[in-house]
Amino acid sequence: MYSLDLTLKYSPIPVSVQRKEADAAQALYQSVLEAMKGDYATLLELTCEKDEDKKIALLSDQISAVVLNKKSGAAAGGRVPGFFATQAAE
Structure with a gap:
């Protein structure tokens, strides 16, 4: 399973x-x-293959970053989107 994460302007999630x-x-x-x-904002309509009912429509000029990553097995649940994650000291 591959996940495409889109970061939108003015949205932390x-x-x-x-x-x-x-x-x-x-x-x-x-x-x-x-x-x-x-050059112009276009409307993107995206669907999810994991959750067939999930649909997203957004304007292309509101996207500030896009990350493509592979999610595999048990590791997929513990991973956070992005390039860097820290682990708290025990």
Whole structure:
């Protein structure tokens, strides 16, 4: 399972959608990047393959970051989106 996390301007919580296949996740990542590079805001409608009823619509000019990562098995539940996470000292 692959997760695409979108960070929106003025929102501390990322929006996430999942893809089952690596190729589908990479294609979605590229389409979001192209929308972000565009001169005009476009409406993006995203769906989630993990939760079929989950649908998200957002404007491309409101996206400040996009992260594509692989979620695997038990490790998926404990991972946080982003590049850096710290663990509290015990």
